[in-house]
Amino acid sequence: MTKDGNFKKVVRRHAQETGQRYTEALTDLEGLNERIHHEPDADRLLVHLRDRYGIDAIAATKLSVHKTYVFRIDRNDGPPWIARAFPPARPRSGVEGDAAVLRFLAQQDFPAERLAVDDAVSDFDGSAVLVTQYVESEPLPGGIEDFRIMADLLGQLHALPYDESVSRPGGASGEDARHMGAPRQDLLAGLAFLDAVDTKVGAADRKRFEQLLDQVRSADDGDGLPEGLLHGNLMHAPNHAIIGKNGPVAINWKASGRGPRLADLAFLLWGTGDWAPTRRANEERVGVVVDAYRRHVELTDEELDRLEGVMYIRPLYLVCFGYNRDLRNSVPFDEWWFLEPAEYFTATAAATRAAFRG
Incomplete structure (x- = not known):
């Protein structure tokens, strides 16, 4: 990243908008990609798990092309585990927080993955590793049933009693360890993604880039x-929930914590639309989500009134992430449909309000 006068101006602006000192803002923009991407050595991870837990681990298999730090650990002496060797930038305290959430969910008999052992967090090659039980499963059934499953899981989760052990802020995607916590962190991460490539934006793209910046700055963070x-991150996709032998199971709790419950539900509702040839609200899917969720939780009038604004949080984050990625790789960005048309957000929010109030 070139440290010329223009970039220094961007850093100063980023510091002002995020409430950071200049050096903090510089760190926020530099090394961003290194904080996110991490590919642990599978063989070394096996050795670590054998030494740490005394298990006969024989194979470590990556489970995702996107989450390259998540492995299935096969063993000769028992059922498989899942090992998540998080990026080194993520502090151990965050991973301990994941474990605390999973302990609480087990106490509440909530359908989530379970810790593999009591002492489930360890240190490995500068990273914190979390081990959980592997869930023998099948994919979600597909179609409208996926929305019912996800909404029911969210409703159950949001209805759980308050517990100090799981009071950490949550709701943001948290791919960047500097921006974990409440949904507002997704917007701050979005600013970082954009400001990090500001000086690479060409004149022809500047107007739309500035419009995106303004959208992020003015978004409703659910506070x-x-x-x-x-x-x-409970969307209708296999990276978020699966079907175990006893029913649906929610997985991947890195983003979990205390926060505005509407942010969770708004992200699920954002995904209910018909995506082609143009995005349109799907009232049937919205109705299924509302019916399943309200068996556990009723939204307030303020939540329903602010739904459209809150629905923008995660799509804005995703667009900023993709814009950063594509500009760094000299690839034209073509994922504006995450945010378009605006009428889709308005119509989906209206359909949700009608379903709750009907």
Whole structure:
């Protein structure tokens, strides 16, 4: 990243908008990609787990092309585990927080993955590792049933009693360890993604880039709305929930914590639309989500009124992430449909309000 006068101006602006000192803002923008991407050595991880837990681990298999730090650990002496060797930038305290959430969920008999051992967090090659039990499963059934499953899981989760052990802020995607916590951190991460490539934006793209910046700056972060324990990333996809032998199981709790419950639900509702040829609200899917969720939780009038604004949080984050990625790789960005058309957000929010109030 070139440290010329223009970039220094961007850093100063980023510091002002995020409330950081100049050196903090510089760190926020530099090394961003290194904080996110991490590919641990599978063989070394096996050795670590054998030494740490005394297990006969024989194979470590990556489970995702996106989450390159997540492995299935096969063993000769028992059922498989899942090992997540998080990026070194993520502090151990954050991973200990994941473990605390999973302990609480086990106490509440909530359908989530379970810790593999009591002492489930360890240090490995500068990273913190979390081990959980592997869930023998099948994919979600597909179609509208996926929305019912996810909404029911969210409703159950948001209805759980408050517990100090799981009071850490949650709800943001948390791919960057500097921006974990409440949903507002997704917007701050979005600013970092954009400011990190500001000096690479060409004149032809500058107007739309500035419009995106303004959208992020003015977005409703859900502050002040009723709170619950959030999952942070419960979409209708196999990376978020699976079907175990006893039913649906929510997985991947890195983004979990206390926050405005609407942020969780708004992200799920954002995904309910028909995506082609143009994005349109799907009232049937919205109705299924509302019916399943309200069996456990009723939204307040303020939540329903602010739904459209809160629905933008995660799509804005995703667009900023993708814009940063593509500009760094000299690839034209073509994922504006995450945010378009605006009428889709308005119509989906209206359909949700009608379903709750009907």
